[in-house]
Amino acid sequence: MSGALSTPVESSFTTTTSSSSTARVGTSKSACSGLQTQSQNDRSFLYNLFVGPGGGATLAGSCEILIFHPFDTVAKRLMFYHNRVVEMRSPAATLKNLDHVVFGKLKDRYTDTTTGALRPIPAVERLKHMYPGSTYAVAYKVLQRIMKFGGQPYMRDYLHAYHSNLFFRRDAQTGEFIRGGRGAMTLEATAGCLVGVCEIVLLPFDRMKVLSQTNKAAVHRRSIISVIQAEGITRLYAGATTTAVRNAAGSFLLFGGTAFAKEYVFKLENHRDATFMQNIVSSTVGGCVGVFFTSPMDVIKTRIQSQDLTKKISGWHVLVQTARLEGLSAFYKGITPKILTSAPRLVFSYTMTQYFTRVLRG
Numbered sequence: 001m002s003g004a005l006s007t008p009v010e011s012s013f014t015t016t017t018s019s020s021s022t023a024r025v026g027t028s029k030s031a032c033s034g035l036q037t038q039s040q041n042d043r044s045f046l047y048n049l050f051v052g053p054g055g056g057a058t059l060a061g062s063c064e065i066l067i068f069h070p071f072d073t074v075a076k077r078l079m080f081y082h083n084r085v086v087e088m089r090s091p092a093a094t095l096k097n098l099d100h101v102v103f104g105k106l107k108d109r110y111t112d113t114t115t116g117a118l119r120p121i122p123a124v125e126r127l128k129h130m131y132p133g134s135t136y137a138v139a140y141k142v143l144q145r146i147m148k149f150g151g152q153p154y155m156r157d158y159l160h161a162y163h164s165n166l167f168f169r170r171d172a173q174t175g176e177f178i179r180g181g182r183g184a185m186t187l188e189a190t191a192g193c194l195v196g197v198c199e200i201v202l203l204p205f206d207r208m209k210v211l212s213q214t215n216k217a218a219v220h221r222r223s224i225i226s227v228i229q230a231e232g233i234t235r236l237y238a239g240a241t242t243t244a245v246r247n248a249a250g251s252f253l254l255f256g257g258t259a260f261a262k263e264y265v266f267k268l269e270n271h272r273d274a275t276f277m278q279n280i281v282s283s284t285v286g287g288c289v290g291v292f293f294t295s296p297m298d299v300i301k302t303r304i305q306s307q308d309l310t311k312k313i314s315g316w317h318v319l320v321q322t323a324r325l326e327g328l329s330a331f332y333k334g335i336t337p338k339i340l341t342s343a344p345r346l347v348f349s350y351t352m353t354q355y356f357t358r359v360l361r362g
Helices: 008-026 031-042 045-050 052-078 093-109 124-127 134-162 179-212 224-231 233-237 239-267 276-305 315-326 330-334 336-338 341-362
Strands: none
Touching: 008 052, 031 233, 045 134, 045 239, 052 093, 052 134, 052 179, 052 276, 052 336, 093 124, 093 134, 124 315, 179 224, 179 233, 179 239, 224 233, 224 330, 233 315, 239 276, 276 315, 276 336
16 A cells, blocks of 8 residues: 555565575584574674565665556545546546546646647656655655564564464363464454554655655655754644554555465465465455555545645545545545556565565675
């Protein structure tokens, strides 16, 4: 959701990598390889996170922005637009409206104020128009992935170790918890939900990105540091409550939907045994479910963040005004590019994470 979220595919890869490292320790055939493996295991958590799956996901996230940022820009501009875009009886009118939403401000710059004629727009300018706030997008994506990447698996293990009674029922004879089923699905979802709420600390980067995409005049020639110095950091936390709710719900549905697909579609007793394709399909299901149900909150969040830095507006005000003036369908503006890129982003992210992890580890 990103955009708005990191994927369970990557968390699965983290576990797989860790398990394979442990297996190599137990089966090492020489003292040299044993010492080398032990040396790797003795390294700090941060080292193993960054020079490994965490570092791989960071580089993969940067590449992901390069390819998929234009889709996010289109989605954000659609969310911010207050008029009708889709004309059911006229595909041509729909395309014209879409072109106005995406390129309208760029065309205004190339329109002669006297004659009203539109001058030719260089291709490079059109391309740049689709990548506003990309620096903030990379910073947000990288930090979000590090937080989600390291957070969800550890939160899941913590809940599993100390709060299993909340998710699993005890066997009447043995007294041990019975794993799997709805409990495993709820455990994954809850861990993702708790970590998702923590991502709110990254909101300043997200707001600068959204402003660059939808209201560039508000941050023209201004950096995040200059905004904090002039306006205060609280201005960059506009929409914090809506964002926290969206992240919590989105992460819950993402990880819960993924676990549901593995449990009930692929009938996996151990979710870590999922194949590459099973991970991709399961994560796509979770991602699409999360995007669909959190889209209204994403629209509200985007409209709050798109306001001028000096203007305050509540989520409730946006909710009421949007529903009254535009109808309920307005809460699903921008959902199409997000749904269409859900599966490709997962495949790309998973593949590139594996590649960069191998490169970093030599």
